[in-house]
Amino acid sequence: MSSLLFGTATGPDLLRLAAVPAFAWAAYRDIETRRIPNRTWLPLLAVGIIALLWDTVAVTGFVTPTEVPTFERRRFVVQTLLSVGFVAPLGYIFWRIGGFGGADAKAIITLAVAFPVYPTYYVFQSAYPLYEAPLGVFSFTILSNAVVVGLAYPLVLAVRNLPRGEITPAMFIGRPVSVSAVTTEYGRLLETPDGFTRGGLDIDALRMYLQWRGSDLESLRAAPDDHRRTVPTDPNRPGDGAIDEWDTSPETGGSVAAADDPWGAEMFLDAHDAYGTTPEQLREGLAVLADAETEQVWISPGIPFIVPMFVGLVVAVTYGDVLFAVLDAFGLA
Structure with missing residues (x-):
């Protein structure tokens, strides 16, 4: 030896x-x-x-x-x-x-x-x-x-979430954040319009989508119908969704009617593989975040x-x- x-x-x-x-x-x-x-x-x-x-x-x-x-x-x-x-x-x-x-x-x-x-x-x-x-x-x-x-x-997360007084399955795998802060986080949404899910929208994919269509979360919440019914005519490169490389003020060349593609989800995902995100996941996540009455959502930061x-x-x-x-x-x- x-x-x-x-x-x-x-x-x-x-x-x-x-x-x-x-x-x-x-x-x-x-x-x-x-x-x-x-x-x-x-x-x-x-x-x-x-x-x-x-x-x-x-x-x-x-x-x-x-x-x-x-x-x-x-x-x-x-x-x-x-x-x-x-x-x-x-x-x-x-x-x-x-x-x-x-x-x-x-x-x-x-x-x-x-x-x-x-x-x-x-x-x-x-x-x-x-x-x-x-x-x-x-x-x-x-x-x-x-x-x-x-x-x-999961036990550590549950103990940290207990003082908030919210008993929910999400307390073992996630934490609540304000909607305005979602794009400054990593993780996955634990909510859809129908309630709790473990397979919600990946937040990296959300940042990619917003950059692709030349928008931000504040604009989406201010005019959800416009975003739902249109797609960009000259979309941006979406990047990889990393926070430190995300363009928070992208520009786009305009938009046209989305026809049968709400939020332009299929158009975006046909052109870009956003970490395996499906059009349904993207639409459900955007619907949750665009709801003006929603001030807080649960996300799974993962480990x-x-x-x-x-x-x-x-x-x-x-x-x-x-x-x-x-x-x-x-x-x-």
């Missing part, structure tokens, strides 16, 4: 610590913008590959003879194959079926390469992580911790999966596997 550097960890494990500040920055970006540049993952993936190769050489004795027992060498190989061959493809598969965003999948692949086995860090004569799961695949521990954090999120992944990483490096620790405490592991 590699010797300890600075009495703290092996060289590969010290390299892996670069993931902590990188994921902290990615989590912040995901909360603030819901956009994480691709360049975030390539350097971290390179560090992970270097650490993995370094460990492989040290553990397997590929270059020089090693004193690592045969069982430990085989265990390292199996754990690495599980991480790279199972956890990494899992991130890709969930992205392909729409369960994760592209950044989430890249983050999982990066973790699978960087953390195939448990690292060990010595701080004040104590070794961390404190609790190692029997399987020993560290990337899987990070993901299971992330899932535990994600499951706690960007990078955030629980970051928390899961920090908990994994310090404590270890939360899920297996709980199962062990109940005699189930």
Whole structure:
């Protein structure tokens, strides 16, 4: 095995610590913008590959003879194959079926390469992580911790919403915001004209639509019939709906009657893929927001999966596997 550097960890494990500040920055970006540049993952993936190769050489004795027992060498190989061959493809598969965003999948692949086995860090004569799961695949521990954090999120939202005195299914997955502030938020509407829904209008798609037709939410609420019955003759490029790139005062070349296309929803979505939004979702969301009597709506801000992944990483490096620790405490592991 590699010797300890600075009495703290092996060289590969010290390299892996670069993931902590990188994921902290990615989590912040995901909360603030819901956009994480691709360049975030390539350097971290390179560090992970270097650490993995370094460990492989040290553990397997590929270059020089090693004193690592045969069982430990085989265990390292199996754990690495599980991480790279199972956890990494899992991130890709969930992205392909729409369960994760592209950044989430890249983050999982990066973790699978960087953390195939448990690292060990010595701080004040104590070794961390404190609790190692029997399987020993560290990337899987990070993901299971992330899932535990994600499951706690609805309870946190409900506790925060309780003082408002509104008991509704939306209190577990969303929060109320004023209609005037909707376009400054990320998330999804939890309302249609018929009531609560979990599949409401994506607010990124709303910003794209407003920019496309050269309008804003205030104008839409002031003249909903005009927006419902017309489509722009020279629509703008809608962008990608990001707040920091959204044009709040777009211009358009005029409008014509919408015929059988209320709000111009089909015309907009035929030309632009707005995160899988359907014409019906767009029309229902616009109807809710255009209602002059509506002052507040419920939105689901969601929880960007990078955030629980970051928390899961920090908990994994310090404590270890939360899920297996709980199962062990109940005699189930």
